[in-house]
Amino acid sequence: MNQARLARVHALVATVPLLVWSVFHVWEQWAAFRGRLAWLVRMRSTSGGAMIALEVLLGVLPLVVWAVLHVRARVVGERLPGAARGGEGPLADGLGLVGPLASSVAIVFLLWHVGWLWAAKLGGAAPVELYDVLQRTLGLPWALVLHAVGLAAVAWHLAAALPDGLEAAGVVSSPEGRRSTRIVTVVIGVCLFVLAAQLVG
Helix, strand or coil: CCHHHHHHHHHHHCCHHHHHHHHHHHHHHHHHHHCHHHHHHHHHHHCCHHHHHHHHHHHHHHHHHHHHHHHHHHHHCCCCCCCCCCCCCHHHHHHHHHHHHHHHHHHHHHHHHHHHHHHHHHCCCCHHHHHHHHHHHCCCHHHHHHHHHHHHHHHHHHHHHHHHHHHHCCCCCCHHHHHHHHHHHHHHHHHHHHHHHHHHC
């Protein structure tokens, strides 16, 4: 695979699956606002069989591929999705300045999250056990700080890098399209951060 094609794959796998997984994850966890029983019912419907296979295929696997491509790009000095290109305006430059750092932090946070909860989920832990772990842990100061930083990094990464992913997918093809898309992706990033932060809180 040539370098340009690999860069497109990197931009795509670093953004589109993460956006889909994030929206799904917020929807899945939103049931917690209706109480413990509603959350357990929702989790039972999404924690087995074809659903768990889809989550692994569309969420966990792309995360691992993204992590590998991210490390490779850093080692060889390639531009990362979301990094500033220059000449795209102050919003793009501002997001792109922090984008590579946000991407690295987001990867570490998401891999930790998968290891912390999904390993138990894939190992057969009942939803009620996961609920109890979340309830005991998320109120602890270290967990709040970790989730605040991690969720902010995920939101920033999507806001900065999603235009690259959409360009790689052929949805955006011009500088004007990238600028318009970036405004939308910033709104998406802020909304995901607010919704996820509410859930953690």
